[in-house]
Amino acid sequence: MAKLALLGGKPVLEMALASYNPMGQEELDAVTKVMRSGKLSGFVGAWGDDFDGGHTVKQFEQDWSKKFAVEHCVSVNSATSGLFAAVAAAGVGPGDEVIVPPYTMSATVMAPLVYGGIPVFADIEPDTFCLDPASVVQNITSKTKAIIVVNLFGHPAKLHELRAIADGQGIVLIEDNAQGPLASEEGKLAGTIGHIGVFSLNFHKHFHTGEGGMCVTDDSKFALKLKAVRNHGENIVEPLNIDDLTNMIGFNYRMTELCAGIGIEQLKKIDQLVSRREQIAQKLTQGIQGMSGLTPPQVRPGCRHVYYVWALRIDRNRIGVSRETFCQALRAEGVPAVPHYVKPLYWLPVFQKRIAIGSHGFPFSVSSRKYARGMCPVVEQMHLKELMYLGICSYELSDPDVAAVLAAFNKVYACLDDLQQFERTQVQQEVLSV
Numbered sequence: 001m002a003k004l005a006l007l008g009g010k011p012v013l014e015m016a017l018a019s020y021n022p023m024g025q026e027e028l029d030a031v032t033k034v035m036r037s038g039k040l041s042g043f044v045g046a047w048g049d050d051f052d053g054g055h056t057v058k059q060f061e062q063d064w065s066k067k068f069a070v071e072h073c074v075s076v077n078s079a080t081s082g083l084f085a086a087v088a089a090a091g092v093g094p095g096d097e098v099i100v101p102p103y104t105m106s107a108t109v110m111a112p113l114v115y116g117g118i119p120v121f122a123d124i125e126p127d128t129f130c131l132d133p134a135s136v137v138q139n140i141t142s143k144t145k146a147i148i149v150v151n152l153f154g155h156p157a158k159l160h161e162l163r164a165i166a167d168g169q170g171i172v173l174i175e176d177n178a179q180g181p182l183a184s185e186e187g188k189l190a191g192t193i194g195h196i197g198v199f200s201l202n203f204h205k206h207f208h209t210g211e212g213g214m215c216v217t218d219d220s221k222f223a224l225k226l227k228a229v230r231n232h233g234e235n236i237v238e239p240l241n242i243d244d245l246t247n248m249i250g251f252n253y254r255m256t257e258l259c260a261g262i263g264i265e266q267l268k269k270i271d272q273l274v275s276r277r278e279q280i281a282q283k284l285t286q287g288i289q290g291m292s293g294l295t296p297p298q299v300r301p302g303c304r305h306v307y308y309v310w311a312l313r314i315d316r317n318r319i320g321v322s323r324e325t326f327c328q329a330l331r332a333e334g335v336p337a338v339p340h341y342v343k344p345l346y347w348l349p350v351f352q353k354r355i356a357i358g359s360h361g362f363p364f365s366v367s368s369r370k371y372a373r374g375m376c377p378v379v380e381q382m383h384l385k386e387l388m389y390l391g392i393c394s395y396e397l398s399d400p401d402v403a404a405v406l407a408a409f410n411k412v413y414a415c416l417d418d419l420q421q422f423e424r425t426q427v428q429q430e431v432l433s434v
């Protein structure tokens, strides 16, 4: 049996995996066209034809509307900006509660705080790592204004169920679909099931514009608010005779013509780019079938998972070594396995110290919500013990690369006894060094 690279053997992958690069000549031509026009942005922060941006931005939004079958698309310069705008559009203000998952990129849970709202953490489901509707229901109060659900790692949360809960309570469901373009539940695209959906076009995603994002909605009132927040909304209140000034202060969340030009071309390739990630993930999943103690990503019936990352659960009791040691061995073989995702976000200092805006504790000072460790046991279990992943949107992953990744999994799995011995030695050394 080949010796583990961790113990001095030869690694399975001798060269680092190539970085993912979905850009082609089409994107280059699009950028050149905008550059030659000299008009790199078409926005003006006042009511008029240019309030909604330049011709390329408008074209990108129209193309997106068609592809995702939504009424309104509002491009932004990041999904973070999009989430802030969505929370504003939902009318969130000081003391309003917004239910969020603790397992996501931090921007999801910062968005309510920006408007003085209080993030309330509901737990996740262990099979898909997405918000658990039962935990959401337990956390709804008379102060709940919105729910932000994340289609984590590219798998849709229980979106129809959450939409029904939101509609039943008169609250707004915002989908953070940064990681799930073309994911779907019961034939409907993720990002379009909530009242507002937000997509990311940052460099790490299935398709991208460097930085960027898109908000989508079928509701014209939300669309106008999103546009106002994107582009100095305070200036359109008078010309449009808007009486309700709630969250009408705008920012500059505008997308450039350059990014929109790239986005138009990327959007044409989205089916192919997403399907390739899906194929890679399916091959990886098949390749580890039968490795007891490793649970590949689950796909709920009726759902399409688009695999922003390929996330596994590890049962230490069955494989006999910790997730950290297992990933260490894979990394030594050249597989960039990561032993955990983010910390449960309520562990961040902003929640533990309850200081967000200014230094006087606002908005936490208007709420009795506490952020105790242990409050979401499923997420803590995933973070501390079980979840590991491979960022398959970060690497090109040709068929031979996928075969090599699986060969590394097979090799490490076949050498679990050696790995257990390695782990025991490490522990002994740590004890001796104390």
Ligand SMILES: Cc1ncc(COP(=O)(O)O)c(C=O)c1O
Pocket: 078, 079, 080, 081, 104, 105, 107, 108, 150, 176, 178, 179, 199, 200, 201, 202, 204, 212, 213
């Ligand atoms: C779930 C989620 N939400 C929001 C964001 C923020 O996206 P952006 O970088 O476009 O602001 C990300 C980015 O990784 C994300 O993964």
